[in-house]
Amino acid sequence: MKHIAALCFLLFCTSASSEVLESNLDCKPGAEGGLILSSAERVFVIKSPERDCQSAFTFKTYPGKTGAILIFAWPPSDEFGLNSQRYVYSVMPEKKEATHIGYIPAGADEIEDRVFKHVLQEGGSIYETRYRIESDKVSTLSPVKELIIADTLCIYPQRNSSKCEQMTGTFENLVCVMNYGERKVLADISACAGMIDQ
Structure with missing residues (x-):
């Protein structure tokens, strides 16, 4: 059940760029409470994780472009809802250690490389918020x-x-x-x- 959100995203959501690659990561406990995340080609380490292996992890690369690799920790199925958050981690090229840099809503869609849009009704208004993910932070774009x-x-x-x-x-x-x-x-x-x- 924990991979439902990630699989749904990978199968049914289209990327902003045809070059963007997103893959699932296997998760297992690491040393001193950390996590080891792996795919067929890559291994990443999170030393102080905010999530555990009950979450589904995916990573995204942008071939031909500079900048960090992005890792997303999706909320477990029992926490998934309108206000669920996706944890965002950053890994510098050629490195393994991932650093937590912020959050975006779990339902946000990527509309261009590293820019995500989220639409939510709250009270008597509908809000469209955009987020830019950089190598070291997640910024909310104004207005x-x-x-x-x-x-x-x-x-x-x-x-x-x-x-x-x-x-x-x-x-x-x-x-x-x-x-x-x-x-x-x-x-x-x-x-x-x-x-x-x-």
């Missing part, structure tokens, strides 16, 4: 797209506006905003195209 479907919020007509205005979004009258954290800025509805269908 986050927010499609208001059933809520009234204070929204700035423009990013440099001094005051926000109360605006109501409904299924019949959707409101699209760019969420910069400190303020939500009105955007053309076309910027949120397709979000309600995901």
Whole structure:
């Protein structure tokens, strides 16, 4: 059961680049509480794992491009849900030791090399968040797209506006905003195209 999520991803999700290669990893306990992850061609070591072998592990390489190899630890099947997180590890080329660098949602899709998109409904809005995975960190890209479907919020007509205005979004009258954290800025509805269908 623990490999269901990873197998589903590998079989049914298409990569952003035809060159990107993703494979499953076998997992076994290592020395001093660490993990040994292996495939037919590679062996990796995690010395201080946040996950154990109940998780499914996959690794991804980007042939012809510089940068680290990425290892993902998927949540066990009994933890899988809308808010489940995929642990992200980084391995520098020609090295074996993997370093934990952050998290992305388990349901995030890769839309270009090392950039992932996740769409989630929470409350009266649908959010589209993008993440960039670098060799040493996972960054959340700004702004986050927010499609208001059933809520009234204070929204700035423009990013440099001094005051926000109360605006109501409904299924019949959707409101699209760019969420910069400190303020939500009105955007053309076309910027949120397709979000309600995901």
